[in-house]
Amino acid sequence: MTLNDGAFDAFSRAFDWVCQAHLSSEELHQTIDSDGNLSIAEFSLELAEQLRWGGPWGQNFPEPVFDGHFRLVQQRIVGERHLKMVLQPEGSDLALDAIWFNIDPQQWPDQQRDRVHCAFQLDVNEFRGRQSLQLLIRHLE
DSSP states (O other), rough: OOOOOOHHHHHHHHHHHHHHHHHHHHHHSSOOOOOOOOOOGGOOOOHHHHHHHHHHOOOTBBBOOEEEEEEEEEEEEETTEEEEEEETTTTTTOOEEEESSSSSSEEEOTTOOEEEEEEEEEEEETTTTEEEEEEEEEEOO
């Protein structure tokens, strides 16, 4: 079965109407709640491990998400749709590995950008038997 453009438009309007009727404005607009900024000392493997085992995380008890402003030092695609970055918190020379999964390759990497504001989670990256701190990017602007 295939839908022609007219049938799809009708479905799309009906879907929008049902969503508007049953969802609040907060549910219709994606928001990211942040647990705030981290100090330079809090960007640590130790804190990432504590958060990893601090759960259980789940519905109505989400894993902490932080936000901050960073200098974008490096950016490159890994895999086909993941952006690997090196970020420096503003006012620091600390270099942090970061990854943003499933990016839009039409928009990233963006070599014109040297500063970003992002929401992230602290994560433990395990590679070749070595553990290191990594930021999991949840939103970047």
